[in-house]
Amino acid sequence: MLLDETDHYTLRRQGRFLAAALKRPHRVLSTCRVNGGLREDLTHIANHQSCEGVGHAARHHSIVGLGPDAGHVAACTEADLPTARRRLSLLVGRDTDHLPRDGIVRATIESLSENLTDGVLTPLWALGLFGLPGLIAVKAVSSLDSMVGYKNDRYRRFGWTAARSDDLVHWLPARLSVPLIALAAALLRLHPHLVWPTARRYHALLASPNSGWSEAAFAGALRVRLIGPIDYGGERVTEAFMGDPDWPADLGGADLRRALRLVLVCGLLALAVGLALAPLRVAMP
Numbered sequence: 701m702l703l704d705e706t707d708h709y710t711l712r713r714q715g716r717f718l719a720a721a722l723k724r725p726h727r728v729l730s731t732c733r734v735n736g737g738l739r740e741d742l743t744h745i746a747n748h749q750s751c752e753g754v755g756h757a758a759r760h761h762s763i764v765g766l767g768p769d770a771g772h773v774a775a776c777t778e779a780d781l782p783t784a785r786r787r788l789s790l791l792v793g794r795d796t797d798h799l800p801r802d803g804i805v806r807a808t809i810e811s812l813s814e815n816l817t818d819g820v821l822t823p824l825w826a827l828g829l830f831g832l833p834g835l836i837a838v839k840a841v842s843s844l845d846s847m848v849g850y851k852n853d854r855y856r857r858f859g860w861t862a863a864r865s866d867d868l869v870h871w872l873p874a875r876l877s878v879p880l881i882a883l884a885a886a887l888l889r890l891h892p893h894l895v896w897p898t899a900r901r902y903h904a905l906l907a908s909p910n911s912g913w914s915e916a917a918f919a920g921a922l923r924v925r926l927i928g929p930i931d932y933g934g935e936r937v938t939e940a941f942m943g944d945p946d947w948p949a950d951l952g953g954a955d956l957r958r959a960l961r962l963v964l965v966c967g968l969l970a971l972a973v974g975l976a977l978a979p980l981r982v983a984m985p
Contacts, residue, residue, distance in 0.1 A: 828977035
C-alpha cells in the first residue's frame with residue numbers, strides 16, 4: 701500500500717512492514733549489527749533498520765513482500781546463506797563455502813541456463829523425433845558424461861568417449877536454444893535484442909562447446925553479468941564476467957525470479973516444438 705510519495709521519498713506499507721525508497725543517496729549512521737556504521741549510499745530503509753545501499757533496489761523490492769520478520773531477516777542477517785551454499789554445492793562443481801549472495805544467485809542462474817539444453821531441450825526434442833528410445837539414449841549419454849566425463853587421471857581415457865558423445869548430442873539444441881531464449885525473453889518483455897549479440901560474443905568463455913550458448917543468451921535476456929570469480933579446489937580459475945561491463949553483477953532474488961520465469965517459458969516453448977516434431981518421428985532400430 702502506498703502511504704506517501706514526495707520529491708524526497710516514497711513510503712509503502714505491507715502489514716506492519718514499512719519500506720521507504722529515498723530519491724537520492726543519504727549519509728546515515730546506522731546501528732544495525734550487519735549493515736551498520738557510517739553509510740554514504742543509503743537509498744532504501746525497511747523497518748527502520750534493514751538498510752540497503754545504491755545498487756540494491758531490486759533486492760529492496762524483493763524483500764518488501766516477505767512481511768516484517770522475514771523481510772528483516774533477509775535484508776539484515778541473510779541467515780539462509782549457509783543453507784543456500786550447501787544446496788548450491790549439489791548443483792555445481794565450484795567451491796561454494798564462501799560465496800556471497802550475488803555469487804550464489806549467479807551460479808544458480810548459470811546452472812538453470814546450462815541445464816535448459818541438457819535437461820529440457822535435447823530430451824524433449826529427442827522424444828518428439830525418436831520416441832521413448834531416443835529419450836533413453838540421450839539421457840544415457842548425459843548420465844555417462846556426468847559420471848565419467850572428466851579430464852583427470854582416473855577418467856581421462858575411459859571418459860573421453862562419453863564426453864565427446866555428450867557434446868555431439870547437445871550440439872544442435874545448444875545453438876537452437878539462442879532463438880528460443882530470445883522468443884521467451886520477448887514474451888516476458890525482457891531484453892530479446894541482446895540475446896544473440898551476447899551469445900555470439902561470450903559463448904566461448906566456457907570450455908564446453910555447448911554450455912556457453914544458453915548461458916550467454918540468458919545473460920543477454922536478463923541483461924546481467926554471469927560467471928565472475930570462480931574457485932575450484934581452493935584455486936581461482938577465472939574472474940571473467942559473461943556480459944557487458946555496464947550490466948549489473950550484484951544479483952538478488954528478483955533476478956533469480958526473472959530467470960525462473962524465463963526457464964519456464966523456454967520449457968513451454970520447447971514442449972511446443974517437441975509436439976510439432978512428433979509427426980516427423982523417425983523409427984529407431
